[in-house]
Amino acid sequence: MSLGACLDRLARLGRFLWSAWAGLAGLCLIAALWQAGHEAYGDFVLTAPLDTIAAAARLLREGEAQDLLALTTRRALTGFALCAVAGGLAGVAAGYSPAVLRLSRPILTLLLGVPPIAWIVLAMIWFGPSDTTVAVVILISATPLVFVGAVEGVVTRDRGLDDMARVFGAGPLRRFAFVSARQISAQLFPALILALGSAFKVAIMAELLANAGGIGGALARARAMLDIAEALAWVILAVAALIVVEYVLIRSVRAELERWREAAAPWGVKR
Amino acid sequence: MSLLELDGIGHSFFGRTVLAGITLRIAPGQIVALVGPSGSGKSTLAHIAAGLVQPREGRITRRYARHAMVFQDPRLLPWATAAGNIGFPLRLTRAPRRARPAMIRAAALRAGLLPEDLGKYPSELSGGMRQRAAIARALVTEPDFIYFDEPFTALDIALKRRMQDLVIEAAASARFAALFITHDLSEAIRISHRILVLDPQGQGIAGQRGLPGAPGSRDDAAVFTLRQHCLNDDPLFAHIDDIDERLRP
Numbered sequence: 001m002s003l004g005a006c007l008d009r010l011a012r013l014g015r016f017l018w019s020a021w022a023g024l025a026g027l028c029l030i031a032a033l034w035q036a037g038h039e040a041y042g043d044f045v046l047t048a049p050l051d052t053i054a055a056a057a058r059l060l061r062e063g064e065a066q067d068l069l070a071l072t073t074r075r076a077l078t079g080f081a082l083c084a085v086a087g088g089l090a091g092v093a094a095g096y097s098p099a100v101l102r103l104s105r106p107i108l109t110l111l112l113g114v115p116p117i118a119w120i121v122l123a124m125i126w127f128g129p130s131d132t133t134v135a136v137v138i139l140i141s142a143t144p145l146v147f148v149g150a151v152e153g154v155v156t157r158d159r160g161l162d163d164m165a166r167v168f169g170a171g172p173l174r175r176f177a178f179v180s181a182r183q184i185s186a187q188l189f190p191a192l193i194l195a196l197g198s199a200f201k202v203a204i205m206a207e208l209l210a211n212a213g214g215i216g217g218a219l220a221r222a223r224a225m226l227d228i229a230e231a232l233a234w235v236i237l238a239v240a241a242l243i244v245v246e247y248v249l250i251r252s253v254r255a256e257l258e259r260w261r262e263a264a265a266p267w268g269v270k271r
Numbered sequence: 272m273s274l275l276e277l278d279g280i281g282h283s284f285f286g287r288t289v290l291a292g293i294t295l296r297i298a299p300g301q302i303v304a305l306v307g308p309s310g311s312g313k314s315t316l317a318h319i320a321a322g323l324v325q326p327r328e329g330r331i332t333r334r335y336a337r338h339a340m341v342f343q344d345p346r347l348l349p350w351a352t353a354a355g356n357i358g359f360p361l362r363l364t365r366a367p368r369r370a371r372p373a374m375i376r377a378a379a380l381r382a383g384l385l386p387e388d389l390g391k392y393p394s395e396l397s398g399g400m401r402q403r404a405a406i407a408r409a410l411v412t413e414p415d416f417i418y419f420d421e422p423f424t425a426l427d428i429a430l431k432r433r434m435q436d437l438v439i440e441a442a443a444s445a446r447f448a449a450l451f452i453t454h455d456l457s458e459a460i461r462i463s464h465r466i467l468v469l470d471p472q473g474q475g476i477a478g479q480r481g482l483p484g485a486p487g488s489r490d491d492a493a494v495f496t497l498r499q500h501c502l503n504d505d506p507l508f509a510h511i512d513d514i515d516e517r518l519r520p
Contacts, residue, residue: 160346163323167340167418168360168408178362182350260350263392 079138091150149191153184280329304459307469339409382407
């Protein structure tokens with residue numbers, strides 16, 4: 001890699017880190033509302049934000065929290081990986097084949113229509129309180145999102161580019177790899193970000209209901225002890241884990257793939 | 272011996288015949304313009320000849336080694352830089368990786384792109400620059416046949432002239448044959464060795480006229496005189512401007 005490319009990458013990283021101030025401002029706004037709620041309703045209903053953060057820090061220092069976070073994150077990521085692969089492959093297949101799309105539409109409605117809580121109960125009966133239960137529930141509840149994203153990507157792709165590639169001698173596989181895959185990914189990434197968020201939510205919900213440990217288990221304990229500070233602290237830790245995973249895993253890849261979009265808007269506010 | 276032979280090509284969309292009985296031959300190094308009113312099926316014919324559309328009937332014989340195409344819209348990959356777009360056919364033909372940058376620069380230069388434009392994305396290029404990149408992409412593999420599908424229709428007149436000169440120069444130096452689809456008679460006269468006129472209803476080639484001298488040797492006055500002659504005195508060209516495309520399927 002040349003010096004210029006290195007500098008370009010560093011510049012983009014710097015811009016990205018600098019843009020974190022905007023995110024921080026948004027978070028501070030929420031914290032202010034939270035503080036107002038705390039002052040209106042008192043410590044028992046809503047612990048102060050600073051106290052909650054202190055509680056979260058204490059949980060992290062005491063050691064057990066790190067293991068629980070790792071456990072939940074691993075489960076969420078397993079489920080997410082499964083749903084990304086299954087939803088992505090099925091969505092691409094359905095996008096290219098109208099027959100598959102028609103067959104899969106009612107299945108999609110069915111999967112979306114059954115509440116995740118019902119799947120949790122079923123999975124609990126089938127697999128017991130284990131990693132499999134959590135992964136299966138995530139798979140079922142998040143796959144439709146990824147599927148729809150992939151279908152949209154295939155259907156809305158620019159067929160003119162396909163023709164262009166064909167004129168220059170690309171067979172179906174290379175047309176897919178060089179031309180269609182990039183267009184599909186543009187639609188797929190927002191769906192993947194949604195799916196990752198829902199994977200964390202569903203993982204914690206399944207853990208709580210199936211009594212399978214992890215952050216969900218810790219939340220269940222906090223609820224039993226009516227410990228608002230600890231419950232909120234666990235929520236903060238879970239959200240922080242999601243943010244870290246999302247930015248490290250998905251946004252970085254996406255930023256790399258979508259550099260040209262930034263080039264399309266050379267002036268003004270970067271989004 | 273001709274590079275491209277079409278015999279009795281016919282095509283229909285949804286049961287409506289748009290082309291029938293098209294027979295044409297293009298010799299090596301020859302630029303043939305195909306003119307006809309809009310909606311007469313010119314583009315479809317080019318797409319059939321290039322293998323993008325399967326004809327309903329007829330036979331296509333391609334004796335060239337490699338073809339390329341310049342479309343009406345540039346059709347650049349939005350996520351690739353100009354260099355990436357120009358090099359796209361090289362990836363497909365598996366040209367040696369090390370030789371590619373030099374080939375890309377050479378093709379870009381012939382299409383009038385500056386080296387500093389090669390790192391830009393299509394969204395950063397103007398319309399004319401994008402079409403230049405599309406032309407460079409067609410030239411980069413040094414094809415012996417190029418299809419031009421109304422490539423300059425969307426450009427303004429000055430830009431159009433410059434692009435036509437570009438094609439004339441490239442054809443003279445690289446010796447490719449070409450099928451140039453256009454509905455602009457002046458463009459056809461400037462650029463080609465021979466003009467084919469498509470029947471307004473797509474029922475075969477209505478006729479053809481050879482042009483005196485080589486493309487590029489005709490100055491503006493000669494082009495204008497030839498055009499006036501064609502439009503006023505030649506019955507073959509009587510209908511090329513007067514069709515209403517809304518009557519066509």
